[in-house]
Amino acid sequence: MAYKRRYSCITYSDIEGGYAGVGNVDADPLFVDAAGGDYGLTLDSPCIDAATSEAAPAYDMTGAPRWDERTVPNAGGGDYPWYDIGAHEFVRGKRYGLRVPRPGKHGHSGGQ
Numbered sequence: 001m002a003y004k005r006r007y008s009c010i011t012y013s014d015i016e017g018g019y020a021g022v023g024n025v026d027a028d029p030l031f032v033d034a035a036g037g038d039y040g041l042t043l044d045s046p047c048i049d050a051a052t053s054e055a056a057p058a059y060d061m062t063g064a065p066r067w068d069e070r071t072v073p074n075a076g077g078g079d080y081p082w083y084d085i086g087a088h089e090f091v092r093g094k095r096y097g098l099r100v101p102r103p104g105k106h107g108h109s110g111g112q
C-alpha cells in the first residue's frame with residue numbers, strides 16, 4: 001500500500017473531539033434541528049462570527065451573504081473576522097435554511 005500521508009491544516013473549524021489549529025473550537029454547533037435535517041445555526045451557536053474570511057466565499061452555500069452579528073464578538077480571522085464556521089451563515093431575522101429532504105415526510109408545507 002503506497003500512499004502519501006498528507007498533513008492537513010485545519011483552522012477556524014468546529015471539530016468534535018478537538019483539533020489543534022488556530023480558531024478551532026470543539027463545541028456543539030447548536031444547529032436549528034439537526035435531527036430534522038436543518039443545519040442552520042441558532043443565535044447561541046459557537047460557530048457564529050468565528051471563521052476566517054481568508055479564502056472563504058463571501059456567500060454561504062444557500063447564497064446568504066456573510067454577516068457580522070452585532071451581539072456576537074468577532075472571533076474569526078482574515079480581513080472580515082465575522083464569517084460563520086460551516087456552510088451556513090446565521091443571518092438575524094432571515095433564516096436561510098439548509099434543509100435536507102427526508103423521505104417519509106409529507107409533502108410541501110404551504111408557507112409559514
Ligand SMILES: [Ca+2]
Pocket residue numbers: 048049050066067068069082083084089090
Ligand atoms: Ca457571521
Ligand SMILES: [Ca+2]
Pocket residue numbers: 049068069070071072073074082
Ligand atoms: Ca460580530
